[in-house]
Amino acid sequence: MQSQEFIRGMLYLSLTVVGVPGNVAIIVAFLLLLYQENCLLPADAIILHLACVNLLVVGVRCLLETLASLHLSSIFSDLGCKAVIFVYRTSRSLSIWLTFVLSAYQCLNIAPPGSRWASVRTVVTHYLGLVFLFLWLINTCMSTAAILFSFGTQNDSSLLNHGINVQFCYVHFPSKLSKQANGAAQVGRDVVPMALMTLASLIILVFLYKHSQQVKGLRSTSRGGGGGSGVSGGAELRAAKAVVALVTLYVVVYGIDNGLWVYTLTVRKTMRSPLISDLRIFFSSLYAVLSPVVIIASNRKVNGRLRCRMQLTRTQEKPMPG
Template sequence: MPLSVFVRGMLYLSLTVVGVPGNATVILAFLLLLYHENRLLPSDAIVLHLACVNLLVVGVRCLLETLASFRLASVFGDVGCKVVIFVYRTSRSLSIWLTFVLSAYQCLSIVPPGSRWASVRTVVSQYLGFIFLFLWLLNTCMSSAAILFSFGTKNESSPADHGINVQFCYVRFPSKLIIEMNGAAQVGRDVVPMALMTLASLILLVFLYKHSRQVKGLRSSGGSGGGAEQRAAKAVVALVTLYVVLYGVDNGLWVYTLTVRKAMASSLISDLRIFFSSLYAALSPVIIIASNRKVNGRLRCDVQRKPVQEKDTCLSTM
């Protein structure tokens, strides 16, 4: 096995080892919470949906790339390439948009009651299921090019100028215009939520900074509201920062691919893009588990299994 292929397989293996158990743990924690309380708060539902999408990103792309790199399975034929690239692109873009929805909802959750933005938060909570459905439809449609233009490398026959080498697959576009239009649509799809979530996070930080100064005396006398708000803010800002850094690198490499002719046929550039975009899906559950008291509290309760104190302990950690 060539050294480059071995290194590639180890990198995808590291993402799989971290991302699959991490996202599965977050999903399990919220399912346990739903079982015990029969409901989820809107923010919890968003995080649960985000973890499911991230599990798709890591499981469908990184796990299968690992198996193919070490020649443990062969799934990248024509049909396999179409399915994997379509599911990966759809779930990857959904991960971006759900991170934006989470940051926006967290921003709305701290507005004063009775304000116009408080009514917006109520509307978002009521129609959260429709928001999920709309995002699925939007990103599914925008990823449909993967079904039309993805093939196994054995069918690679078009000029390198119109194709992108993805190691085991080849995305082959019929013309330069189409590849540029597809690339611009993907960049726009990522840049829009990135700008919006950055703005939401900045508003959140400014508000919390002012609020923390106003209630400093209350927190020092034993109040815990400020601490809960600060934990929520840190978690959201950490996720947004991770997204901006990793997807900024990903989109930078994508723009480089579109503008430099030889880069289109380079599997190294494609591997780097997939690695950085999948890194968010692998690391985000670590941030969620470390910062979300409902997640780690629920897991501790069910792992320890204290028959008498279970209910009180669980409620005290949320």
């Protein structure tokens, strides 16, 4: 095995080692919360759903890229490749749209009570299950091309003109136009939620700025001898900052990913470097690996449940006094 392929395999293995435990930890924490309280807040339900989808992304893509780098990709038949590419594309797009839903809901969550946006938040909360169902349906339908055009690795070099080699599978399009149309649809599917979540994050940032100015005004009034009450909603502010961090991470990672994808579609095969394909796969998986790190570091519910679980495990492992 070439050293370059070994390094590539170890790189994707490291993404798997970080991404799988991180997303599993979030899922376990919220399942414990659901078991203890018999319900989840809408934002918690969105994060739980996001962690499940990200786990699919890491498990399907990073792990299989590792196997491909270790020359184990031949275990995938045409049917297996169709299933893998379909699941990956569906879960990846769901990860993007769920991040938008989280940012939009957090934007509604900081709206003042009694406002029009607070009423919208109530409607979204009531129909959140239908929102999840709609996202699954629309993203599943948009990933059907993977079923039609995915095959096991092909040795026929003539197929490379309109195909994309993803190491463990091969995506072959019947024409250049179909390849570019499919690529444009994927870029549009990513750019639309990116623009919307960026707008939601800007609104959150404006709110956070106004809140900081309000807090400064209250502190100066208090020092001047006037009365005043503090601004409540510390948990909402922490959640808002975490959502802005997630959106920023998404915009950076998927911005690079889509830039590389557009380059792949527009540049002739003879001018493409294999490094471009590897970089695109890396960045397309990076958000699913790093987002649980941001969530675990910023979400007190996740931290609290994980700490309690670890303390309980240590207590059970201690030997009983004789």
